[in-house]
Amino acid sequence: MSSSSLNLPSLPGPWVWRNAAAGVVAVGLHALVLSLLLAQWPSDVPEAPQVRTLTTQLITLAPPAPPQPEVVPPAPAVPEPVQPVEPVVEAPRPDPRIEQQRLEQAALARKRVEEKKREQEQQRLQRERAEQARQEQLARQQEQQRLAAEQAQAAERARQAEAAAAASRQYLPIAKEAPDYPERALDKGIEGDCTVSYRVTPQGRVENPQVVGDCHPLFVRPSLAAARSFRYQPRVIDGQAVAVDGVKNTFHYRIE
Template identity: 85%
Template sequence: MSAALMSSSSLNLPPLPSPWVWRNGAAAMVAVGLHALVLGLLLAQWPSSVPEAPQVRTLTTRLITLAPPAPPAPEIVPPAPVVPEPARPVVEETPRPDPRIEQQRLEQAALARKREQERLRQEQQRLQQERAERQRQEQLARQQEQQRLAAEQALAAERAHQAEAAAAASRQYLPIAKEAPDYPDRALNKGIEGDCTVNYRVNPQGRVENPQVVGDCHPLFVRPSLSAAKTFRYQPRLENGKAVAVEGVKNTFHYRIE
């Protein structure tokens, strides 16, 4: 064939294939070779032994009654995040006050101040009146207390004066002067001791009258006892402011040797 092609110079040769055709042919050959290689590997690893007979297994079933499944919990869908809107500047318009309303407000405030001042003034007057009334009551109470104390003092003085007058008008006789009798020499020499009681009368002038010895008395002690009794002086007894005589006054003389 090659010779025929070479000898025939007058024939028109077909155009040579383009490089793109050569590249496709080479790729196809490579793909066929790869498939042949994979097929050979599979055949080499394929098991040659006969598989064993499958074992028969007995399946045992048991009927179990189960409770109906609980309803699925509702899916909680988280709320969509709230995207705050951008703050917008708020422009407040200040209303212009009505002059008449403003005037009324000022008048009401002035009237309220006047009422408050009047209330405070009345409160101060009330407090001053209460203070003055309390001071007057305290002064009156002090005066009454002083009058009561003065009356009590006057009453006490009157009672003391009456008691003193009553005591002065009616009092017991009181001894003013008493002198001891002389110890008889004979009794002293003999060592005689004893008591001697003398009974007498005190006249309105406070002097002793009619002394007499009563009871047991040693004869040596009679005379000195009577003599000593006559020297006694008394403050006379007063009855209704008048001095009276006192009967049956007794005095005992004790004679002892020391």
């Protein structure tokens, strides 16, 4: 039999070996992790907790002894320092010439102070005299102004009085006749007053007489008639006669 006629099995390829090596490595890693977990897992059963008992005991202590006063030893006497006796030095006698010069300077200073005081007093008196003179002059001026104002007021009052007197004289009545007493009023014993208002013309006559206020009817006619008969001095302004309105006259009717 020839060797060429035998059929031998074929060997696996290289990829098969690689897969087998990877599987072995994986199994080894898993086994290592499992062994580490089993090694760290606690296998001992936990011990039962122990119960502790606290025991107390009362102990009485003796009272503390009072503190003993501390004895301080007396301080040693310190001798007082002996002050050295200073030698008595006799003051030098002043020079008579220097003393005389000092006295003269002091007298001169006092004299200057007195002169300055006298000058200040004189200036004060001068200021007081000037102020007094100014006050007197101001008082005289005020008095003169007051007198001038009083004179002006007096002159104005006199002028007003003269003007009022002249105005009152301008329509003073020249002739006024009393009205006739009505016979009917006499028979009935009636008395009363009657006021009449009218206008005085530039000629001094009465115009438009009218009864003003309360007046008994029996006294109206004689009052108006008497007013018409009045004559007045005409009022003159700037040399010209003018009329005067609102002149009033009251007639009194009385039985005697």
